[in-house]
Amino acid sequence: MDDTAETRQTALAYVESLEHRDWPRLTTLLAEDVVYEMPQTRERIHGRPAFLEFNSNYPGDWHLRVRRVLADGRAAALWLDVRVGAGEQEACAWLDLDNHSRITRITDYWPEPYEPPPGRDHLVERW
Amino acid sequence: MDDTAETRQTALAYVESLEHRDWPRLTTLLAEDVVYEMPQTRERIHGRPAFLEFNSNYPGDWHLRVRRVLADGRAAALWLDVRVGAGEQEACAWLDLDNHSRITRITDYWPEPYEPPPGRDHLVERW
Numbered sequence: 100m101d102d103t104a105e106t107r108q109t110a111l112a113y114v115e116s117l118e119h120r121d122w123p124r125l126t127t128l129l130a131e132d133v134v135y136e137m138p139q140t141r142e143r144i145h146g147r148p149a150f151l152e153f154n155s156n157y158p159g160d161w162h163l164r165v166r167r168v169l170a171d172g173r174a175a176a177l178w179l180d181v182r183v184g185a186g187e188q189e190a191c192a193w194l195d196l197d198n199h200s201r202i203t204r205i206t207d208y209w210p211e212p213y214e215p216p217p218g219r220d221h222l223v224e225r226w
Numbered sequence: 227m228d229d230t231a232e233t234r235q236t237a238l239a240y241v242e243s244l245e246h247r248d249w250p251r252l253t254t255l256l257a258e259d260v261v262y263e264m265p266q267t268r269e270r271i272h273g274r275p276a277f278l279e280f281n282s283n284y285p286g287d288w289h290l291r292v293r294r295v296l297a298d299g300r301a302a303a304l305w306l307d308v309r310v311g312a313g314e315q316e317a318c319a320w321l322d323l324d325n326h327s328r329i330t331r332i333t334d335y336w337p338e339p340y341e342p343p344p345g346r347d348h349l350v351e352r353w
Contacts, residue, residue, distance in 0.1 A: 103298070138316055140342035142350040149349045156346075167320065169298040171230070176296045176303035178320060189265055191318040191335055193294065193305060208318055210337035215267035219283075222276045223269040 105200045107170035110177055113194065113202060118163045122151055130201040137207050150205075159183040173197070181209075232327045234297035237304055240321065240329060245290045249278055257328040264334050277332075286310040300324070308336075 100108070109128055116125040126147065135144040135153070144150050160183065167178035177192040188209065195204040215223070227235070236255055243252040253274065262271040262280070271277050287310065294305035304319040315336065322331040342350070 137342075139337055139339050141339070141353045142342055142346075143353060144350050153346060153349050158345075167301065169296045169301055169303045171296040171298055174294065174296055176305075176318075178303075189335070191303075208316070208335060208337045210266055210335045211340060212266050212268070213338060215264075215269055218285075219269075219280060222280050223271050226268045226270060 102172050103170045106173055106175050106194075106196055107168060109196060109200050109202065110168050110170060110175035110194055111165065114163050114165050114177065114179065117154060120155070122155060125154070126151065128202055130197055130203040133202055133205065135205045135207070137209065139209055139211075229299050230297045233300055233302050233321075233323055234295060236323060236327050236329065237295050237297060237302035237321055238292065241290050241292050241304065241306065244281060247282070249282060252281070253278065255329055257324055257330040260329055260332065262332045262334070264336065266336055266338075 112124070113128050115121070116128065129147045129150065131147050132145070133147055133150055135150050136142070144153055162182045164180040164182075165177060166180050166189070169176045173196040175194040175196070177194065179190040179192060181188045181190050188211075191208040191210070193206040194202050197203050239251070240255050242248070243255065256274045256277065258274050259272070260274055260277055262277050263269070271280055289309045291307040291309075292304060293307050293316070296303045300323040302321040302323070304321065306317040306319060308315045308317050315338075318335040318337070320333040321329050324330050
């Protein structure tokens with residue numbers, strides 16, 4: 100299996116282990132010094148223990164579904180549908196892997212909706 | 227050149243042609259019935275002419291820089307640093323290409339910053 104194929108497998112396993120709250124499996128996918136960043140809130144988490152605690156304590160009945168996974172060498176991009184109770188959100192996650200296919204960096208974008216600026220109504224349809 | 231290499235080249239050319247306001251070059255990269263979506267504002271633009279008008283009329287002195295491009299078959303993910311005047315933003319764009327390497331679908335996430343929820347301060351550092 101080449102780097103890209105390994106990365107794709109790890110990226111999918113990452114989402115599956117989160118969705119199933121399979122913390123032992125998630126642990127095996129992460130480098131010990133993994134760094135997790137959320138640019139919207141400018142928050143950074145250092146290390147596997149803190150990242151596992153963050154996820155296992157994350158409130159709400161959240162569920163993740165992969166809409167798209169792109170793997171390219173030792174990097175992956177995940178396009179996720181996220182459901183928390185009745186709420187739905189989309190997320191973009193960027194993963195970096197080391198040479199042992201362990202995830203060393205995760206950057207999670209959690210975009211929130213907002214209203215468009217005026218002046219382009221004639222070009223767009225809304226949904 | 228295989229699909230992935232072609233896709234990478236097209237994704238980079240897409241950003242370059244936007245950055246340089248090179249509308250003739252951008253036109254050659256796009257399928258005639260390209261669909262452009264912005265999930266934050268639930269806006270959709272149909273077709274090359276409307277998409278070109280949207281971009282050529284977009285207000286402000288905006289600039290795009292590729293932080294990361296991932297190509298995988300006929301799909302690409304772009305992680306962009308966007309500068310408008312003194313303001314900076316990051317964007318995630320997903321591209322789909324047809325068999326002629328023309329872009330058929332663009333999904334642009336323009337995440338805005340917000341404050342984190344309380345209760346996880348002990349796990350994170352802020353930047």
